[in-house]
Amino acid sequence: MRFLVDESSGPNLARWLRELGHEVFSVYEQSRGISDAEVIEKACGEGWILITNDKDFGEKVYRENHPHNGIVLLRLADERSEMKIATMKMLLSRHIDRLKDNFVVVTETKIRFAKRR
Numbered sequence: 001m002r003f004l005v006d007e008s009s010g011p012n013l014a015r016w017l018r019e020l021g022h023e024v025f026s027v028y029e030q031s032r033g034i035s036d037a038e039v040i041e042k043a044c045g046e047g048w049i050l051i052t053n054d055k056d057f058g059e060k061v062y063r064e065n066h067p068h069n070g071i072v073l074l075r076l077a078d079e080r081s082e083m084k085i086a087t088m089k090m091l092l093s094r095h096i097d098r099l100k101d102n103f104v105v106v107t108e109t110k111i112r113f114a115k116r117r
Helices: 009-020 038-047 055-061 081-098
Strands: 002-005 024-028 047-051 070-073 104-108 111-114
Touching: 002 038, 002 070, 009 024, 009 038, 038 047, 038 055, 038 111, 055 081, 055 104, 081 104, 081 111
Parallel strands: 002 024, 002 047, 047 070, 070 104
Antiparallel strands: 104 111
16 A cells, blocks of 8 residues: 555554555655645545544544545554554554545544545
8 A cells, every 4th residue: 555654653653564565655754744734635635545533634624625545544542663563553453444434533442434425
């Protein structure tokens, strides 16, 4: 799969995904400091599934009706890299086939596929 890992999700998650064989663009490593608008435009325009910890992307999708190829919003109480990786491991093992074109909210214990309007 193709993942764009937002700066808020960090380089360790990006490296882990690469080790699994996924194609990854890391904002932290490759375009640090770009705006949320630029992030979602890049993800949408180039066919990436966006992984982020930034709730602002929910506003972009649901209030501004911004198109996307899939967004994974990590809503974690513990935002250490190890927890991000463990949470993504859980998500990928259960629902990798449902990430494209969906807005997915993931916590340490729950996965929710948000409804599209």
